Amino acid sequence: MIELKSAADLEVMREAGRVVAQALAACQAAAAPGVTPKDLDEIAREVIFGAGATSPFLDYHPKWAPSPFPGVICASVNDVVVHGIPGPLPLREGDLVSIDCGAQFGGMTGDAAISFVVGEAAPADLALIDCTTRALQAGIEAARPGGRLGDISHAIGEVARAAGYGQLAFHGGHGIGREMHEEPFVPNKGSAGEGMELVPGLVLALEPMLHAGGRDWFRTDEDGWTLRTDDGSRAAHVEHTVAITADGPVVLTLL
Template sequence: MVELKSPAEVEAMARAGAVVAEALTAVAGLAEPGRTTADLDRVAADVLAAHGATSPFLNYHPRWASSPFPAVLCVSVNDAVVHGIPTDEVLADGDLVSVDFGAVLDGWCGDAARSFIVGTPRPADADLIAATDRALFAGITAVKPGNTLGDIGFAIAASVRRDGYGLLADHGGHGIGRTMHEAPHVPNEGRRGKGMKLRPGLVIAIEPMLIGDGTEDYVHDPDGWTLRTASGARAAHSEHTVAVTDDGARLLTL
């Protein structure tokens, strides 16, 4: 069931989104060669604690997962696309890192992701991240009352194809509110005019996940969570929580 949020509830979600944005900024600022992915998780947890917020990721256990997620931050490095578990893995110069983070504040959720390069960037990685951000904002631009979920997916996929990259198969965004994952599913590929119509009060997370060599397939790590590109190519992930308003999209995790 899709639930529309009142203006006051959207404001509450924006406050949760501000915590998410602060944590992602702190994580990116800490990431440097020699740091571990667990170090990044700890700084994200510190931001939650400072705001009296909690994590929708920690101990999250969907039916398909063999065990609960053990951290507050997903950290996916190089060919890992999403759901990477923080460990003692040491970041190296030139690593492409994607981080996904959520916060629950006063009962409302925010969720966002970003990708960045540790130390010296490789031009191909910088181009991939830029294309991922373009795809996200193409989807956000399609968020208008009367448009459809298919319009969002069409805009994302068209941007990705123009840039020559692949979209992670079988994955997309989601509704969000009192829980991190709500209806509806938000596709990263779609047909114009198809699917549910967007109405003010709908809040969704839009999140394209791009693969650098144009492929789409993935494999699971033995940890049961981390998804890696089947080809070994590098990947990037970008996400915002977005509210539909009478005037279009409002980003709640800037």
């Protein structure tokens, strides 16, 4: 079932999204050689709980996972695409890091992700992050009333395809609101003009996940959560929570 959000709902979601944006900004500012993903998780916890919000990531336990997720962020490094558990291995100069974070505030949810490089960045990593960001922006621009869900998927997928990057198979964006994951599923590739109609009040978390290898396949670590590229290529993941309004798309996960 898809629940359309009211103007009041969107204002609350904007507050949840602001907490997410603050947590992500704090994580990126703190990331440096020697800092661990677990350190970044602690920083994000302070931001989220300090704002009076809670984490939809912490103890999240979908049916396919062997255990509840132990962090408030997913910290995915280099060839990890998504769902990296924030652990004790220190970050190194040149690591490509993707941080995914959510917050629940006032009964509503925000969800966003950023990718960045620790210290000096290789040009190839910057190009990958730039393309992933452009794919997200293309998806946001397509999120307009009267369009179709496939318009968003097509816009994201075309940016990735034109650059020759692979995408994470079977994964994409999702509806969001009172829960972190709601209907509909938003594929990161598809055909324009197909799928459900986009209407005001629909809120989606759009999240392209691209990697430097051309293949879409992945492998899962023994922890049951961490998804890596099957060829060891580096990956980037960016995300925003986006509301479809009569005036066009509105990003709810900004500072």
